[in-house]
Amino acid sequence: MAVLDRDKLVDCLLHLSQLYDRTHRPQAARAEATRALELATKLRLEHLYVEAKNQLSSIESLVPDTSQNIREFHGLLYLSGQMQGVISRLKIIAATSEVVLLLGETGTGKELAARAIHAESKRKNGPFIPFNCSALSRDLIESRLFGHRKGAFTGADRDHAGVIRAASGGTLFLDEIGDLSLEAQGALLRFLQSGEIQPVGTSKPVKTDARVIAATNRDLRNEVEAGRFRRDLFYRLDVATLLLPPLRFRRDDIALLARHFAELFSKQYNLAEPVSIRAEMPRLLEHDWPGNVRELENYVKRLILFGTSTIATNPEATQQEEAGGNGAPPSWRGMSESDKLQRLVDALRSNSGNITATARQLSISRRTVYNLRRRITVEGDSDDGLKL
Numbered sequence: 001m002a003v004l005d006r007d008k009l010v011d012c013l014l015h016l017s018q019l020y021d022r023t024h025r026p027q028a029a030r031a032e033a034t035r036a037l038e039l040a041t042k043l044r045l046e047h048l049y050v051e052a053k054n055q056l057s058s059i060e061s062l063v064p065d066t067s068q069n070i071r072e073f074h075g076l077l078y079l080s081g082q083m084q085g086v087i088s089r090l091k092i093i094a095a096t097s098e099v100v101l102l103l104g105e106t107g108t109g110k111e112l113a114a115r116a117i118h119a120e121s122k123r124k125n126g127p128f129i130p131f132n133c134s135a136l137s138r139d140l141i142e143s144r145l146f147g148h149r150k151g152a153f154t155g156a157d158r159d160h161a162g163v164i165r166a167a168s169g170g171t172l173f174l175d176e177i178g179d180l181s182l183e184a185q186g187a188l189l190r191f192l193q194s195g196e197i198q199p200v201g202t203s204k205p206v207k208t209d210a211r212v213i214a215a216t217n218r219d220l221r222n223e224v225e226a227g228r229f230r231r232d233l234f235y236r237l238d239v240a241t242l243l244l245p246p247l248r249f250r251r252d253d254i255a256l257l258a259r260h261f262a263e264l265f266s267k268q269y270n271l272a273e274p275v276s277i278r279a280e281m282p283r284l285l286e287h288d289w290p291g292n293v294r295e296l297e298n299y300v301k302r303l304i305l306f307g308t309s310t311i312a313t314n315p316e317a318t319q320q321e322e323a324g325g326n327g328a329p330p331s332w333r334g335m336s337e338s339d340k341l342q343r344l345v346d347a348l349r350s351n352s353g354n355i356t357a358t359a360r361q362l363s364i365s366r367r368t369v370y371n372l373r374r375r376i377t378v379e380g381d382s383d384d385g386l387k388l
């Protein structure tokens with residue numbers, strides 16, 4: 001068999017794998033990529049071996065491994081060991097009656113974790129009342145939390161029980177607790193210590209029974225040192241503390257969550273899940289997701305609604321997507337052929353031969369990379385400057 005024929009055979013297997021991948025036939029895609037890898041290894045076709053290995057890795061990242069146990073805990077989906085540890089601690093905490101402090105960046109799912117704790121606790125048949133401590137002015141916070149009597153202040157035209165009493169027998173979730181005023185922090189501490197509140201405009205305390213779960217994305221130790229958070233309240237809260245990891249620390253969960261959101265929103269909007277969710281997966285797996293699960297959720301939602309979405313992994317690619325480009329960017333189309341080939345060589349080297357990463361870096365299609373890669377292989381025999 002001629003060298004060129006062997007190259008074509010392996011290349012054909014890779015194209016079949018990509019075709020099956022695009023048409024949502026993961027098992028067939030994996031089989032063809034495996035055959036290509038085995039043949040490239042046997043024939044010692046190094047560049048095709050690298051591409052077959054990358055293709056197989058890409059498929060494996062998109063297809064759930066049935067040997068892994070995809071888990072769900074009161075709406076929290078996970079595969080990663082990091083989240084398994086979180087869920088284990090969450091179950092222990094839920095079985096107690098302690099106040100809980102949830103820490104984590106914005107978008108890590110603190111309210112979902114709070115609801116899971118409530119659902120696992122002895123109070124699960126009672127109310128779950130969420131309250132955002134940053135949503136109201138300082139003047140209104142205390143009356144909303146602890147309640148008020150009619151006429152206690154201008155606009156108080158009726159008695160108001162307050163959210164703590166509304167959560168009696170259940171759970172009160174205080175989100176963004178770091179935004180509470182020092183005065184409200186003092187009143188909250190009294191409630192946590194005695195189980196009593198004093199509504200605004202009253203002279204007698206009222207007994208009530210609500211479990212408190214507090215959450216914040218701030219470093220409360222720093223807030224204490226800065227004088228913005230009461231030290232005694234911090235120590236009262238810092239007993240059953242749970243840190244929710246950012247999405248970049250639980251990358252095994254990214255593909256799982258992306259597929260979950262795609263299925264959820266496609267059903268919600270009565271739209272078919274776009275093929276591009278699979279094509280975008282390598283980018284999703286590499287992105288750091290500073291907005292965490294919430295950012296990923298909104299990204300997939302835009303993708304389902306509009307067929308396109310943007311994440312800031314590559315500024316050049318982002319600009320092309322926002323401009324509605326359907327191929328190579330103008331800067332690429334305006335290059336000479338020799339400049340294109342040299343840029344491709346440099347990109348392939350920097351990405352260790354990974355076609356997907358190279359295409360993303362240059363903002364061109366994988367097909368364009370394949371075509372130019374073949375030219376480099378041929379021309380490299382006569383032009384050392386184009387050799388990889």
